[in-house]
Structures are given as C-alpha cells and as structure tokens.
Amino acid sequence: MAQDMNESSTIATSLDEIRNELNRTKLTASTMNFVVWIDDPDRRAWILERTAMLSDKYPSLTIVLDHTGECNEAVLTTGERAAPVEFTVQGERVQLDVSCIDAPAILGYVTALSKTGVPTILWWSGMKEASREIFYALLPSVSTLLFDSSGAARDASAMEKIIAFHQEHPEVELRDLAWMRLRPWQDVIANFFDDPQLQTEVYAIRRLFIASGSDSEAFYLGAWLAGSLGWTAAGRDAFTDRAGRTVTFERRRVGDIRRVQSICLDSAKSWYHGEVTEDPGVVRFWAEGEHAREPQLVPLRAIDNASLLERAVLETQPDELFESVLRAAAPLLG
Numbered sequence: 169m170a171q172d173m174n175e176s177s178t179i180a181t182s183l184d185e186i187r188n189e190l191n192r193t194k195l196t197a198s199t200m201n202f203v204v205w206i207d208d209p210d211r212r213a214w215i216l217e218r219t220a221m222l223s224d225k226y227p228s229l230t231i232v233l234d235h236t237g238e239c240n241e242a243v244l245t246t247g248e249r250a251a252p253v254e255f256t257v258q259g260e261r262v263q264l265d266v267s268c269i270d271a272p273a274i275l276g277y278v279t280a281l282s283k284t285g286v287p288t289i290l291w292w293s294g295m296k297e298a299s300r301e302i303f304y305a306l307l308p309s310v311s312t313l314l315f316d317s318s319g320a321a322r323d324a325s326a327m328e329k330i331i332a333f334h335q336e337h338p339e340v341e342l343r344d345l346a347w348m349r350l351r352p353w354q355d356v357i358a359n360f361f362d363d364p365q366l367q368t369e370v371y372a373i374r375r376l377f378i379a380s381g382s383d384s385e386a387f388y389l390g391a392w393l394a395g396s397l398g399w400t401a402a403g404r405d406a407f408t409d410r411a412g413r414t415v416t417f418e419r420r421r422v423g424d425i426r427r428v429q430s431i432c433l434d435s436a437k438s439w440y441h442g443e444v445t446e447d448p449g450v451v452r453f454w455a456e457g458e459h460a461r462e463p464q465l466v467p468l469r470a471i472d473n474a475s476l477l478e479r480a481v482l483e484t485q486p487d488e489l490f491e492s493v494l495r496a497a498a499p500l501l502g
Contacts, residue, residue, distance in 0.1 A: 183280050186262055197228045198260060198291055201282040202481065203306065207235040207294035211320055215293050216263075221474045222481060223322035229283050230261040233274060235299065236269030261385045271305040277308060287311040289481055293319060307340070314480050316345040318382035318426045324501055327384040331498050334491075343480040345473070346384040346426065347490055350471040353389060353428055353451075356442065359466070360453050369435055369459055370397060371409070377418045377432040381425040389428065390417055391497035392489075419498070444468070 189392050191344040208214050216232065223230040262281060266274050282288055290306060291314040307313075327346070334342060361370050369452035376393065378386040390407075394400070399415055400405035407415040422442075423429040430443035438457035445452050449470055 182454065190262070190348070191314050198283050198286055200226075200228045200287050200481070202228045202289050202291070203278060203282075203310070204230065204232045204291045205235065205294055205299070205302070205306075206339070207296050207299050209322055211293060212236050215291075218474050218477050219291070219438045220261065225478070226482070230262065230282055232261065232263040233266050233279055233302075234263060235267050235294070235302075235304065236476045237265050237354070237496045274302055275305045275309075280307065283406070284497055289314060291477075304490070307337075310340070312341045312343065312481075314343045314345070314477075318346040318384040322421055322425055324383035325343050326389055327387060327497070328501050331494055331501060335381060335498065340489070341486055342494075343483070343487070344383065344384075344388075344490070345476050345480065346478050347388050347427060347493065348480060350385060350389055350428070350469060352471060353431070356451055356453070356466045356468060357393075357431070359445070360440070360442065366459060369438060370433070372435040372437075373397070373409075373415055373417070373433045374413070374436060375416045375432070375434040376407075377420070377430075377434075379422045379429040379431075381421065381423040381427045381429070383419065383421065385426065385428050386419045387497050387500055388493060389431070390419075391476040391493045392501060393433075395492055395496050401496060404500055404502055442466075454469050 196315040202219075202223065204215065206215050212234070219230060219232060222228075251328070264277060266277075288310050289312045292303060293316065315326070315330055317324075317330055327344075330342065330344060333340075346369040360365065377391060378389055380386045380389075391401070394407050398410040402408045402414070405417050407417060409415055427448075428444075432438045432442075435457075436468075440453075440455045440456055442451050442453045444450070445465070449468050451466050451468045452463050453461075453466055455461040
C-alpha cells in the first residue's frame with residue numbers, strides 16, 4: 169500500500185484491504201493454510217508457478233511471502249514507521265511483497281490471515297542466513313515444513329542445514345523434495361536385486377558410486393541403501409557393513425541439477441550398474457563379473473515437481489523412512 173503511516177496502522181489497513189478482496193469471491197472451505205516463502209529471485213517464477221497449480225487444485229488459503237524485491241533507501245521508513253506492503257489476491261491466494269518489513273510484521277500478517285482449525289504447511293524455499301529470524305518467527309505456527317535441499321544448490325549445504333534442524337527440532341514434521349524425487353530410483357534398484365540369486369550378493373558390496381547433478385540426491389540414496397543393507401556411516405566417504413567391513417562411498421557431481429545419473433554397486437566378484445539412457449525416463453541396468461547379467465531397460469517412473477509438491481503437502485502421516493534416512497545421513501555429512 170502507498171500510505172505512509174506507523175507500523176500498526178499499516179498492518180491493520182493492509183489486512184482490512186486483503187480481507188475485503190478475499191470476501192469478493194465466494195470461497196470454499198479451506199483444508200489447510202499453505203505458506204510459501206521466496207527469497208531467491210532466480211527461482212521466484214518457478215515457485216510461483218507450482219504454488220498456483222497446487223492452490224488452484226485444492227481448497228486452501230495460500231499465503232505467498234515474496235522477499236525477492238529491492239528495498240531501497242527511498243522506500244524505507246525510520247523509527248516506528250513501516251515500509252508499505254504491496255499485495256495481490258486471487259481466489260484464496262494472497263501474495264505479499266514483504267521485502268521491506270521485519271519478522272514480527274510478517275508474522276502478524278500470517279497469523280491474522282491464516283484460517284483456524286486447519287494445518288499450516290510452510291514451504292521454505294530460501295536458505296539465506298538473513299531469513300533465519302523470519303523462519304523461526306513462523307515456526308511455532310507451522311505443522312509441516314517443506315524444503316527442497318537441491319532446489320537451487322548442487323552442494324550439500326542445504327541438506328546439512330536440514331539435518332541440523334531435525335536434530336534440534338525432532339518434533340517438527342519435515343518433507344524434502346530432494347528425497348521424494350528418489351522414489352523411482354529406489355523402486356528400480358530394489359527390483360533389480362529382487363532376483364533370489366542376488367539377494368545374498370548385495371550383502372557383499374564393497375563399493376558404492378553415485379553420479380548426480382546435486383549432492384543431496386547422492387547422500388540420500390547412499391543413506392537409504394545403508395539403512396536397507398545394515399551399513400553404518402563411517403565418515404563422509406565410507407560405511408561399515410554388518411560384518412565390520414568397509415564399503416567405500418564415492419560420488420561425482422555431473423548432469424542436471426536434482427537428477428541421479430548413474431549408480432554402481434561393486435562386490436569382490438561382480439559389478440552392478442545402472443545409468444540413465446539418452447531417454448531420461450529409462451534406466452539401463454546390467455551386471456558384470458561372476459553374476460553377469462545382460463543389460464535390461466527399466467522405465468524410470470517420471471515424477472514432475474508439481475506432483476511431488478502435491479504429495480508432500482497432502483501427506484498426513486509422518487514419513488518414518490525419511491526420518492531414519494536423515495539420521496543415517498547425519499554422520500555422512502559430519
């Protein structure tokens with residue numbers, strides 16, 4: 169809004185105007201509050217597009233907190249005066265430009281607009297240190313936190329923060345899109361080793377190699393395999409199996425961000441490979457050595473980001489497997 173007034177008046181006036189806009193439409197009963205935080209200009213359009221797809225499909229009050237704008241000195245006010253807040257309302261979706269207001273003011277908007285009696289889900293797409301105060305201000309009102317640890321980063325820095333947060337706040341229900349993207353790979357790996365002749369061979373693995381565009385996928389997939397096979401992390405680059413033997417863990421960053429390119433599991437006598445073909449929806453699996461197997465092409469079930477977001481938001485039960493993988497991954501990342 170363009171008025172220049174004290175903070176409490178600005179918030180009250182803005183809220184009244186937002187409510188008036190919301191009331192212009194006959195609204196359906198919301199099943200959740202979906203709060204979306206954006207502080208990365210490069211990902212803003214991507215996040216807004218997927219947020220709109222979800223809010224158009226399900227009855228929810230969506231509150232987008234857009235912190236990607238410029239807060240120039242000419243716009244800022246001093247003392248008890250607050251910068252104006254611009255907003256748009258479309259159906260049950262409110263988009264607020266919060267680039268120039270502080271954590272208490274942002275919390276005030278979210279608290280006043282959120283519907284009572286329904287869960288509040290926060291999609292926190294930013295990992296900037298400057299946003300920390302706002303994150304912890306919103307946290308007490310949130311029932312589920314949604315992240316994407318490989319959304320914008322190829323390294324494991326975002327995943328390290330998620331693991332640290334989980335250790336400090338184990339009571340908070342978490343979702344990570346980077347983990348959820350791995351379901352097709354988990355399925356094809358499990359099916360490949362479903363052969364009775366190979367079920368004992370998987371416990372003789374001595375080396376794990378994963379090539380991916382982002383580190384999060386490699387660490388998550390490695391931690392999942394470790395939990396499935398009874399390995400224990402022994403530093404960033406190795407596991408210890410049930411018999412106390414070392415399983416080396418090698419990674420290479422290659423290909424598109426957020427995608428696994430290949431995986432190799434090697435025993436003393438055989439080598440098991442899986443890699444994406446020229447068709448990104450197909451994986452070629454084969455084995456060499458004593459347990460050699462001819463290559464086979466396996467469809468890699470496609471999961472688009474909109475579907476992942478939908479599943480993460482609508483899932484009502486804690487993901488116990490994800491929590492166990494987070495615990496297993498913690499020693500890997502140190």
